[in-house]
Amino acid sequence: MRTWGIAIVTTGMFATLAAAPARAEDPKSFESLAGDAVTLGRADLAGLVWSLSATCASGDELAQRQCKAARDARAAELQGATFVVDGDAAAFAVGAWNPGTKSVALTLRGCVACVAPVGGMYVVSSKAAPSFKGGTAEAALVHETARAFRDEEAARRWGKRLQHLRTQFVVRIAAASGGMWERDGKKGLALDVLAYRVFDPCDGDIVCASPPSSKAPADSRTCGEAVVEGEAPRTDEPKGGGDGGTDAPPLPMQLDAGHIKAAMKPVVEASKECFAVYEVAGKAKMIYSVSGDGSILTYEQTGDFVDTPTGKCIDKAARAVVFPKSKKKKSGFSFPLVLQ
Numbered sequence: 001m002r003t004w005g006i007a008i009v010t011t012g013m014f015a016t017l018a019a020a021p022a023r024a025e026d027p028k029s030f031e032s033l034a035g036d037a038v039t040l041g042r043a044d045l046a047g048l049v050w051s052l053s054a055t056c057a058s059g060d061e062l063a064q065r066q067c068k069a070a071r072d073a074r075a076a077e078l079q080g081a082t083f084v085v086d087g088d089a090a091a092f093a094v095g096a097w098n099p100g101t102k103s104v105a106l107t108l109r110g111c112v113a114c115v116a117p118v119g120g121m122y123v124v125s126s127k128a129a130p131s132f133k134g135g136t137a138e139a140a141l142v143h144e145t146a147r148a149f150r151d152e153e154a155a156r157r158w159g160k161r162l163q164h165l166r167t168q169f170v171v172r173i174a175a176a177s178g179g180m181w182e183r184d185g186k187k188g189l190a191l192d193v194l195a196y197r198v199f200d201p202c203d204g205d206i207v208c209a210s211p212p213s214s215k216a217p218a219d220s221r222t223c224g225e226a227v228v229e230g231e232a233p234r235t236d237e238p239k240g241g242g243d244g245g246t247d248a249p250p251l252p253m254q255l256d257a258g259h260i261k262a263a264m265k266p267v268v269e270a271s272k273e274c275f276a277v278y279e280v281a282g283k284a285k286m287i288y289s290v291s292g293d294g295s296i297l298t299y300e301q302t303g304d305f306v307d308t309p310t311g312k313c314i315d316k317a318a319r320a321v322v323f324p325k326s327k328k329k330k331s332g333f334s335f336p337l338v339l340q
Contacts, residue, residue: 087167122188270317
């Protein structure tokens with residue numbers, strides 16, 4: 001997928017970027033539809049909305065003419081182009097456990113900007129007009145199904161993945177009214193949804209997709225398993241090199257990234273629980289000094305959660321870690337976490 005920034009007119013100075021050519025729809029896979037589409041981040045989406053809705057009423061007459069020329073040219077380029085956009089927090093939802101069917105409902109709505117309007121515009125699927133609950137739009141259903149589980153606990157554990165799941169849509173601007181709509185005093189942009197997928201960026205697993213999608217690229221940073229900072233190369237000695245000549249695995253010379261990541265898995269899992277409870281996103285860093293017997297000599301947390309309920313929640317798990325033994329009498333390292 002290609003990325004593309006959309007310029008917004010400011011003080012009479014502007015730039016326009018060529019839109020990607022529209023391609024014939026190929027229903028074989030999500031990737032085939034997304035491959036030549038333009039990838040829009042949140043800032044780019046704001047630029048797209050500006051191109052379709054700007055009044056160009058500010059500034060002197062020259063500035064207004066320049067603004068209108070840029071807006072109209074950009075709007076013409078956008079018609080028929082296809083885009084890859086992320087769904088927002090209201091897009092995908094997991095329902096309550098149903099003991100009768102031993103399943104939970106999974107719903108996907110055409111929400112690109114349902115929770116927080118972009119440039120004053122809600123951005124939703126063109127499938128049907130949205131309704132509103134307070135300031136949040138409820139877009140039309142794009143996909144609805146149920147997922148079966150062995151028991152409620154298994155469903156609950158799977159549901160924890162929701163905080164990481166990512167939704168992607170392949171869309172184009174709806175032809176009717178240039179995609180613009182107004183309802184209940186609110187304005188928005190309607191998009192035709194050509195394809196969608198919901199996936200777990202922790203491992204790339206697909207939850208649902210249409211057309212079918214292959215495994216998505218994994219981004220372990222989303223799950224807090226970033227590379228350990230200050231890591232040393234693996235220095236395990238060959239079998240038989242340990243003390244005493246027994247069959248027990250020899251002690252490594254020092255802890256490496258693999259040892260540390262394995263020991264910190266309970267902290268990563270606990271941090272997900274902390275996020276589920278307090279719903280505060282941010283970054284943290286665990287700074288350790290560890291003795292050769294694996295016990296913690298000193299521990300400190302830095303970052304966004306210091307002296308907060310989330311930070312204290314993480315600390316409880318971080319202080320309980322027991323690291324593998326090593327021949328090095330004292331080791332120091334840091335381990336980053338990302339909660340989002």
